[in-house]
Amino acid sequence: MGTQYDALVARLRDIHNLNMASSLLGWDQQTQMPAGGVEARASQLATLSKLSHEMFTSDETGQLLEDAAKEVGDDYDSDAASMVRVVQEDYDESTKLPTEWVTEFTELTSKADSIWVKARQDADFSQFQGTLERIVEMVRQKTELLGYDDHPYTALLNQYERGITTTQVKQIFDDHKPGLIDLIAGITENADQVDDSILRRPYNVDKQRDFGLKMIEAYGFDFNRGYQAISVHPFCTHFSSNDVRITTRFESNFLNPALFGMMHEAGHGMYEQGIGQNLEGTPLASGTSLGVHESQSRMWENLVGRSKGFWSWALPQLKETFPHLESVDLNTFYKAINKSAPSFIRVEADEVNYNLHIILRFEIEMDLITGDLAVKDAPEAWNTKFEEFFGIIPTDDAKGVLQDVHWSYGIQGYFPTYALGNLLSVQYYNKAVEAHPNIPSDIANGKFDTLLTWLNENIHQHGRKFTSDELTQKITGESIQSRDYLDYLTTKYSDIYGL
Amino acid sequence: MGTQYDALVARLRDIHNLNMASSLLGWDQQTQMPAGGVEARASQLATLSKLSHEMFTSDETGQLLEDAAKEVGDDYDSDAASMVRVVQEDYDESTKLPTEWVTEFTELTSKADSIWVKARQDADFSQFQGTLERIVEMVRQKTELLGYDDHPYTALLNQYERGITTTQVKQIFDDHKPGLIDLIAGITENADQVDDSILRRPYNVDKQRDFGLKMIEAYGFDFNRGYQAISVHPFCTHFSSNDVRITTRFESNFLNPALFGMMHEAGHGMYEQGIGQNLEGTPLASGTSLGVHESQSRMWENLVGRSKGFWSWALPQLKETFPHLESVDLNTFYKAINKSAPSFIRVEADEVNYNLHIILRFEIEMDLITGDLAVKDAPEAWNTKFEEFFGIIPTDDAKGVLQDVHWSYGIQGYFPTYALGNLLSVQYYNKAVEAHPNIPSDIANGKFDTLLTWLNENIHQHGRKFTSDELTQKITGESIQSRDYLDYLTTKYSDIYGL
Numbered sequence: 001m002g003t004q005y006d007a008l009v010a011r012l013r014d015i016h017n018l019n020m021a022s023s024l025l026g027w028d029q030q031t032q033m034p035a036g037g038v039e040a041r042a043s044q045l046a047t048l049s050k051l052s053h054e055m056f057t058s059d060e061t062g063q064l065l066e067d068a069a070k071e072v073g074d075d076y077d078s079d080a081a082s083m084v085r086v087v088q089e090d091y092d093e094s095t096k097l098p099t100e101w102v103t104e105f106t107e108l109t110s111k112a113d114s115i116w117v118k119a120r121q122d123a124d125f126s127q128f129q130g131t132l133e134r135i136v137e138m139v140r141q142k143t144e145l146l147g148y149d150d151h152p153y154t155a156l157l158n159q160y161e162r163g164i165t166t167t168q169v170k171q172i173f174d175d176h177k178p179g180l181i182d183l184i185a186g187i188t189e190n191a192d193q194v195d196d197s198i199l200r201r202p203y204n205v206d207k208q209r210d211f212g213l214k215m216i217e218a219y220g221f222d223f224n225r226g227y228q229a230i231s232v233h234p235f236c237t238h239f240s241s242n243d244v245r246i247t248t249r250f251e252s253n254f255l256n257p258a259l260f261g262m263m264h265e266a267g268h269g270m271y272e273q274g275i276g277q278n279l280e281g282t283p284l285a286s287g288t289s290l291g292v293h294e295s296q297s298r299m300w301e302n303l304v305g306r307s308k309g310f311w312s313w314a315l316p317q318l319k320e321t322f323p324h325l326e327s328v329d330l331n332t333f334y335k336a337i338n339k340s341a342p343s344f345i346r347v348e349a350d351e352v353n354y355n356l357h358i359i360l361r362f363e364i365e366m367d368l369i370t371g372d373l374a375v376k377d378a379p380e381a382w383n384t385k386f387e388e389f390f391g392i393i394p395t396d397d398a399k400g401v402l403q404d405v406h407w408s409y410g411i412q413g414y415f416p417t418y419a420l421g422n423l424l425s426v427q428y429y430n431k432a433v434e435a436h437p438n439i440p441s442d443i444a445n446g447k448f449d450t451l452l453t454w455l456n457e458n459i460h461q462h463g464r465k466f467t468s469d470e471l472t473q474k475i476t477g478e479s480i481q482s483r484d485y486l487d488y489l490t491t492k493y494s495d496i497y498g499l
Numbered sequence: 500m501g502t503q504y505d506a507l508v509a510r511l512r513d514i515h516n517l518n519m520a521s522s523l524l525g526w527d528q529q530t531q532m533p534a535g536g537v538e539a540r541a542s543q544l545a546t547l548s549k550l551s552h553e554m555f556t557s558d559e560t561g562q563l564l565e566d567a568a569k570e571v572g573d574d575y576d577s578d579a580a581s582m583v584r585v586v587q588e589d590y591d592e593s594t595k596l597p598t599e600w601v602t603e604f605t606e607l608t609s610k611a612d613s614i615w616v617k618a619r620q621d622a623d624f625s626q627f628q629g630t631l632e633r634i635v636e637m638v639r640q641k642t643e644l645l646g647y648d649d650h651p652y653t654a655l656l657n658q659y660e661r662g663i664t665t666t667q668v669k670q671i672f673d674d675h676k677p678g679l680i681d682l683i684a685g686i687t688e689n690a691d692q693v694d695d696s697i698l699r700r701p702y703n704v705d706k707q708r709d710f711g712l713k714m715i716e717a718y719g720f721d722f723n724r725g726y727q728a729i730s731v732h733p734f735c736t737h738f739s740s741n742d743v744r745i746t747t748r749f750e751s752n753f754l755n756p757a758l759f760g761m762m763h764e765a766g767h768g769m770y771e772q773g774i775g776q777n778l779e780g781t782p783l784a785s786g787t788s789l790g791v792h793e794s795q796s797r798m799w800e801n802l803v804g805r806s807k808g809f810w811s812w813a814l815p816q817l818k819e820t821f822p823h824l825e826s827v828d829l830n831t832f833y834k835a836i837n838k839s840a841p842s843f844i845r846v847e848a849d850e851v852n853y854n855l856h857i858i859l860r861f862e863i864e865m866d867l868i869t870g871d872l873a874v875k876d877a878p879e880a881w882n883t884k885f886e887e888f889f890g891i892i893p894t895d896d897a898k899g900v901l902q903d904v905h906w907s908y909g910i911q912g913y914f915p916t917y918a919l920g921n922l923l924s925v926q927y928y929n930k931a932v933e934a935h936p937n938i939p940s941d942i943a944n945g946k947f948d949t950l951l952t953w954l955n956e957n958i959h960q961h962g963r964k965f966t967s968d969e970l971t972q973k974i975t976g977e978s979i980q981s982r983d984y985l986d987y988l989t990t991k992y993s994d995i996y997g998l
Contacts, residue, residue, distance in 0.1 A: 017545075021543055225534075242539055
C-alpha cells in the first residue's frame, strides 16, 4: 500500500491505542477501583478522550484520509478500501462534535457512573436526577450537533447502528409487537405449565462460576486471550482481539443470571476474539454494530444455551456440580430455564418479553430527547408504561427506571440495538443451520466449533469492514426482519406451554 | 497565580493523566491481563509513553516553564515555586531522551516483562538473555544521553535519587559494610538462638490475606482510597493519592512473605495516600525519591511490624486467626520473625542481610553498564559474588539472577535506593520518637496514628516539593548516614541472639 495509507494507519493506531487505554480505565473503574478514585479517573478519562478526539478530528487526519483514498483502489471488500471508507464515515461523524463538548461529556458521564451505582443501591432516583438532567441536556445538544432527517433520536441510533432511522426501527418494532402480545397472552393463560422453582434456591457462587467458565470455554471463549471478573452490571470490553474481558453478576439464590449472563457476554467476547488479526490495532478491529454484536450474545445465550439439545449434553455435568438437581429430568429443566413471565429487570427478561422492555425504553428515550417528558417525571412514566405493557408496576426505582447503567453512560439510543440483535440472532442462526444442518446435533454433543467457525468466517473476521445491513444482505440475502424471530418464538413456546 | 502558571498546570495535568493511565495499564498487566494481551499492551504503552514524552518535552512546555517562573515568586517552599523548580529539572532530564528512544525502550521493556516471568518460572536465564542484552545496550545509551560526571552509573542513579552520585553511594555502602559483616558473623555463631519453624508450616492463604488486611487497615492504609490484588512480584502503584494499589504474593507454607510484604507495600501506599490534596493531579503528587519511599515501606515493615511492642498487641489476634500458634509466647514469636540468616531471595532477606543483597546488585549493574561484565556471564558473576558475600550459591537462576523484576523493566540504578531506604527509615523513625516519645508505647497498644500523623506532616504531604536530601536535612539536621541503622541493628540483634 502507499506511503500515505501507511501514515494514516500509523496515526489511527495511536488513536486506537488511546481509545483502548480509555476502555481499560473504564474496565478498572467497574471491577477494581476504590470509591476514592472517581474524581481522578474522570479527569484521566477526560484527558484521554480529549487527546484522542483532537488527534482524530484534526485536519492532518482529514488530509491523510483524502490522500490515502487515492492509493487504496476500488476493491470495496479489501482491508485498505474498507479502512478508508469506514474511517471517513467515523471522521465525518466525529468532526461534528467539538473537543470541548466531548471532554465535558466524558467527565460528566464518568462521574455519573458512581452516582448511579449509589442511587440504584439506595433505590433513590432523586440522587441521580440532577446528573441525568444534565446528561439529557448534553445528549440533546449532541443530536443537533450530529444532525438528522426524520427525528432527533435518529442521530443517537446512528452512533450504534449506522444508517438506520427512527422511522425504520419504529416500523420493525410495530411489525412484531402484536405477535409478541398474542404470544404473551397465550403463555399467561398457560402459566402453570412451567415451574422454575428448582432454579430459585441456594446455588454456591464459586460453583456457579466454575460451571459457567467450563461452559463458555467449551463454546470456544479463549481464556488465553480473555479474562472474567465480577461487576454490578455485566459487560464485555476489549483492548485487543487478543485481550477480551467479560464480567459477571452472581446471585446466590438463582442460577440463571450468572449462567446465562456468562454465555451472553462470552457471545460478545467470541465476536471480538474472532476479528481478523489483519485488522489488529486498527479502528476496524471491533464488532461492526451493536445490533450485530447483540445477535452474537443472544445466539449463544438463547439459541444455543437455552436449547434442549444443549442441555441434553450439559445437564449431566450441571448435576455433578449441583447434586440436588439429580432427580430433575431434561424436559422439566428445559422448561424451567425457558419460563416466560413478565418481570421488572430487562437483563433477566425472557426471550418473549425482552423486546417489549426495549420498546418501553425506546419510547421513553424519544420523549426525553424531544422534551415531551421531563427527567423528574421519568420514574412515573416508566411505571405507567410498565403497567400498560406488562400488567405490573416496579416495586421501587432500582427495579424500574434505575436498573440500567446506560443513561449514566450517556448512551441514549443504544437500547433499540438489543431488540435488533434478537431479530438478527435468529436470522443468522437459521442461515448457519441451512449451511450446516448438523449444527443442532453437534450442539447436543457438546461440539460448538461448527457454529463458531461459521460465525468466524461469515461475521467475526470482518470486524467493522461492512455495515450491519451489508453483512445481513451478504449472509441472508435480505435486510433485518422480525419474521424469523417471531416464528422461532412461536414454535418454541407453543411446545413449552402447549399452546 | 498568573495565567502562564495556570496554563502550565493544565498542560502538566494532561501529561500526568497520560502517565497515570500508563501506570494503570502496567497494574492491569501484572494483575489481570491474559497472556494473549502482551503485544497489544506493549503497543498501547508505547503510544501513551510517546505522547506523554512528546507533550512534556515540547518547546511549548519549555516556554510555559520559562514564563511561569516569572510569576511564582521566590518563596522556595511554596507549591507554585516548587512546581516550576522541580518540573524544570524533570524537563531538563527528559529533553535529553529522544522520543524515538523512549518509544522503543517502552515497547522493549513491556514485552520483556512476560519473557522474564516465563524465564523465572522455568528457572532458565537463556530465555531472558537476548532481551536483557538489548535492555543493557539501551540503558548504556541512556547514560550517554543523560550525561554524568563521575561514572555512567550516576546517570541511572539520578533517575531515582536526584543529585546523588555513584561515588557517594559507594562511600555510604563502604561505611556500613564492615559493621554488617561483623554482625552477620556474630549471628552465625549464635544461629541456634532462634528457631522460626513455627512460621514455616501451612498457613491458609485466605486467612493470611484477611489478617494482613486487618493489620494494614489498623496502620492507616485507607481502603476507601486503596485496593489490594495478587501478583508474582509485590508492588505499589497509584493513579491518584486517592487511588493507591498494592499487590501481594502469598506462600501457603510460610507466613512471612505475604504478612510483611503487605506491611511493606502499605508503607509505600500510605506515603502516596498522604500526599497533600493541593498537589493532586500534578507531577508533584508522588513520593519524592525511591530512597524516601523505601524508608516508609521499611519503617512499617521492620521498625513497626517486626518490633516486640507491635506483636504484644498483634500476637493475640494472630492466634485467633491461626489457633495452632496458641502456645507460642511473645518472645519466641518475636525472635522467630526476626531470624537472621543468609538466604537467596532479596525480598525475603532479613534486615541484617538485606543491604548486602543490594551491594551485590550495585556491583553487577555497574559492571554490566561499563561492559566489564557481559550479560551472558551475569548468572555466573551473580553466583560467584553470592558465595563470597553470603557463603552459599543459589540453587538455580530463579533463586539467583532471575529473581527480580527490575532488569526486565529497564530500571538499572534502582536497587541502591532500597539500601538508602533502610538507612533513612531509622534516621526518620528516631526523629519521630524524639518528637513523640510515646510512639513505641502507642504501637504496643495498636495505636499507629501518632507515627502516621508525624510522617504525614513531615514527609508525605510535601510530595516531590523537596528532594530527598532537602527533606532529610529539614527533619534530621544532617544528610543520609548509616550510623543510626547500624546502631539499630546492633542493639536489636545483640538482644535477639545474645551477642
